[in-house]
Amino acid sequence: MATINDNYLKLKAGYLFPEIARRVNTFVESNPDAKIIKLGIGDVTEPLPEACRTAMIKAVEDMGDRSSFKGYGPEQGYGWLREKIATQDFQARGCDIDASEIFVSDGAKCDSGNILDIFGKNNKIAVTDPVYPVYVDTNVMAGHTGENKDGEYEGLVYLPISADNNFLADIPTEKVDLIYLCFPNNPTGATATKEYLKAWVDYAKANDSIIFFDAAYEAFITDDSLPHSIYEIEGAKDCAIEFRSFSKNAGFTGTRCAFTVVPKQLTAKAADGSEVELWKLWNRRQSTKFNGVSYIVQRGAEAVYSEAGKAQIKALVDFYLENAKIICDKLTSAGFEVYGGINAPYIWLKTPHNLSSWDFFDKLLQTTNVVGTPGSGFGAAGEGYFRISAFNSRENVEEAMKRITEQFKA
Numbered sequence: 001m002a003t004i005n006d007n008y009l010k011l012k013a014g015y016l017f018p019e020i021a022r023r024v025n026t027f028v029e030s031n032p033d034a035k036i037i038k039l040g041i042g043d044v045t046e047p048l049p050e051a052c053r054t055a056m057i058k059a060v061e062d063m064g065d066r067s068s069f070k071g072y073g074p075e076q077g078y079g080w081l082r083e084k085i086a087t088q089d090f091q092a093r094g095c096d097i098d099a100s101e102i103f104v105s106d107g108a109k110c111d112s113g114n115i116l117d118i119f120g121k122n123n124k125i126a127v128t129d130p131v132y133p134v135y136v137d138t139n140v141m142a143g144h145t146g147e148n149k150d151g152e153y154e155g156l157v158y159l160p161i162s163a164d165n166n167f168l169a170d171i172p173t174e175k176v177d178l179i180y181l182c183f184p185n186n187p188t189g190a191t192a193t194k195e196y197l198k199a200w201v202d203y204a205k206a207n208d209s210i211i212f213f214d215a216a217y218e219a220f221i222t223d224d225s226l227p228h229s230i231y232e233i234e235g236a237k238d239c240a241i242e243f244r245s246f247s248k249n250a251g252f253t254g255t256r257c258a259f260t261v262v263p264k265q266l267t268a269k270a271a272d273g274s275e276v277e278l279w280k281l282w283n284r285r286q287s288t289k290f291n292g293v294s295y296i297v298q299r300g301a302e303a304v305y306s307e308a309g310k311a312q313i314k315a316l317v318d319f320y321l322e323n324a325k326i327i328c329d330k331l332t333s334a335g336f337e338v339y340g341g342i343n344a345p346y347i348w349l350k351t352p353h354n355l356s357s358w359d360f361f362d363k364l365l366q367t368t369n370v371v372g373t374p375g376s377g378f379g380a381a382g383e384g385y386f387r388i389s390a391f392n393s394r395e396n397v398e399e400a401m402k403r404i405t406e407q408f409k410a
């Protein structure tokens with residue numbers, strides 16, 4: 001009989017979002033008239049920007065004409081899109097990133113998991129706790145961990161984040177090889193200053209570590225002093241890979257387009273002790289296992305960089321940020337201890353009366369019919385916290401906040 005990858009059996013059974021769905025379904029079965037408002041999963045709700053739609057319609061027409069038809073495209077993405085990304089997202093911010101270092105893909109989620117293909121089995125890996133669960137689960141699948149004991153996988157280094165350290169992990173005292181950082185952060189909504197990222201870059205360079213920097217939410221940064229890219233920090237090209245996405249700025253969660261930056265000078269060690277360029281390995285990996293993003297979608301992504309696209313995307317991000325502000329203000333006035341939600345679409349709150357994350361989830365569902373995400377689902381140190389997402393219609397956000405403030409008012 002064929003055998004399986006046993007590492008999959010180590011994954012925790014009740015994954016967060018299925019468990020949320022199960023509890024909501026059970027509640028709705030016995031309360032069929034309840035008007036549920038979901039502020040849980042971080043999916044966008046507002047339609048695609050017009051500039052992107054127009055570009056994609058034009059691209060569909062291109063596909064209908066032999067002279068402009070496109071078959072297989074370059075696995076790394078079309079040059080015209082990579083060029084726009086390099087100049088507008090990076091060079092315009094003083095980051096010396098070349099178009100050839102941009103790899104267009106169908107998702108930051110896939111890339112942050114797939115990147116492990118090009119790394120060895122014996123790296124020491126650090127994640128924050130709480131954390132975007134994909135980083136942990138993909139390492140479990142790849143066999144980089146032992147079993148899950150009390151909510152933590154053996155073999156991973158967990159860096160706790162809480163209100164005590166402003167949701168910014170302390171730089172480890174031990175040596176780790178791979179570090180996942182995410183700013184603006186999912187789930188806490190925390191942001192990183194240049195000084196903070198500089199400390200990580202210095203650590204990584206001193207320890208020959210690689211930072212996986214997930215900037216999927218960079219568009220939500222409104223504070224001009226905060227870095228959008230890790231490459232704004234001197235030395236980061238020697239030690240960091242960056243993941244970006246069109247999902248949350250341009251509403252591409254269903255359309256699918258993202259990219260990963262692998263600087264050419266970035267190296268890691270082979271078994272024979274030689275230093276190998278990670279760019280070459282990622283290029284080889286993508287050329288072999290990935291067929292590129294569709295021409296139509298890449299044209300849609302390119303439109304993000306047009307004048308009209310930039311204005312429409314700003315309006316979209318501003319809309320969600322206004323939702324976040326309403327949520328922060330209302331929850332604060334109802335007596336909640338609230339974090340994030342300023343340069344990020346996530347609001348991270350302390351559960352009242354020391355309720356566990358799941359007890360608060362049930363209480364909120366039953367008393368207000370509002371669904372959020374229990375902090376403990378993002379890691380053991382998320383216990384006692386709760387995530388509310390600003391991705392929703394204004395009407396739903398206002399209604400949810402009205403119900404919560406009435407129920408919990410201080």
Ligand code: PLP
Binds near residue numbers: 247
């Ligand atoms: N990275 C973080 C931190 C996320 O929260 C998400 C989605 O929620 C992603 C990546 C996924 O991005 P994409 O839609 O490009 O796969």
